[in-house]
Amino acid sequence: MKNAILSAKGLCKSFAHNGGQIHILSHVDFELYKGDFTVIMGASGSGKSTLLYALSGMDRATAGQVIYNGSDLVKMPEKGLAKLRYTDFGFIFQQMHLVSNLTLFENIAVPGYLNKEKSAAEVKARTEKLLEQMSISHIKTHLPSQVGDRR
Ligand SMILES: Nc1ncnc2c1ncn2[C@@H]1O[C@H](COP(=O)(O)OP(=O)(O)OP(=O)(O)O)[C@@H](O)[C@H]1O
Ligand SMILES: [Mg+2]
Numbered sequence: 743m744k745n746a747i748l749s750a751k752g753l754c755k756s757f758a759h760n761g762g763q764i765h766i767l768s769h770v771d772f773e774l775y776k777g778d779f780t781v782i783m784g785a786s787g788s789g790k791s792t793l794l795y796a797l798s799g800m801d802r803a804t805a806g807q808v809i810y811n812g813s814d815l816v817k818m819p820e821k822g823l824a825k826l827r828y829t830d831f832g833f834i835f836q837q838m839h840l841v842s843n844l845t846l847f848e849n850i851a852v853p854g855y856l857n858k859e860k861s862a863a864e865v866k867a868r869t870e871k872l873l874e875q876m877s878i879s880h881i882k883t884h885l886p887s888q889v890g891d892r893r
Contacts, residue, residue: 746773748797752806755792766792769806798831799823828853840886847873847882 755767766789774780782790795801797808799815802823808815810830815823827833840849850872854865873879881889 744775747776747810748772748774749809750797750803750806751809753793753796753803753808754805755789755796755801756804767796767803772797798833799826800833825857828856838886842886845883845885846878846889849886 750770750772753767753770753772754765756763756765770793772793782793784790792801796803799810799818803816806816810826813822815826818826841852844852847869851865851869854860854868855862860868870879873882
């Protein structure tokens with residue numbers, strides 16, 4: 743039988759609200775298999791982002807299990823979650839979340855530098871390649887505020 747690469751069992755997420763608790767996710771079971779392309783659909787405010795945050799170690803579920811590579815993300819220390827976020831999970835946010843005082847080059851390179859498995863030269867080469875692929879090499883020394891959409 744195929745093993746899920748990511749699974750949730752009885753996942754619950756509540757937030758403190760007006761002195762009480764507001765329950766956003768209630769006993770969610772979920773399985774993701776290698777090669778899957780999965781879409782989470784639901785009304786605005788139904789908890790899609792909250793679910794994604796809990797499944798990816800961005801936030802911690804209130805109860806239940808999130809199993810990734812044999813480890814429960816709900817119980818994993820913050821340091822372990824931080825490492826997973828830059829080694830194993832990729833995020834594309836609606837907002838860019840760029841570091842405003844770092845250049846575009848530096849913003850792209852930061853996860854590579856944090857993940858000490860690659861040398862500085864390798865990270866630099868990979869960053870240059872990504873900049874080229876995205877056709878933004880010519881603005882790599884710009885700050886985020888100096889490019890693109892400034893709404
Ligand atoms: N940190 C928080 N504290 C309190 N309530 C929160 C918090 N984060 C989210 N919520 C509430 O949880 C509910 C689900 O929010 P969530 O952002 O997960 O919805 P969503 O399905 O992603 O919505 P959208 O389609 O608008 O992106 C909302 O009612 C939201 O107000
Ligand atoms: Mg959302």
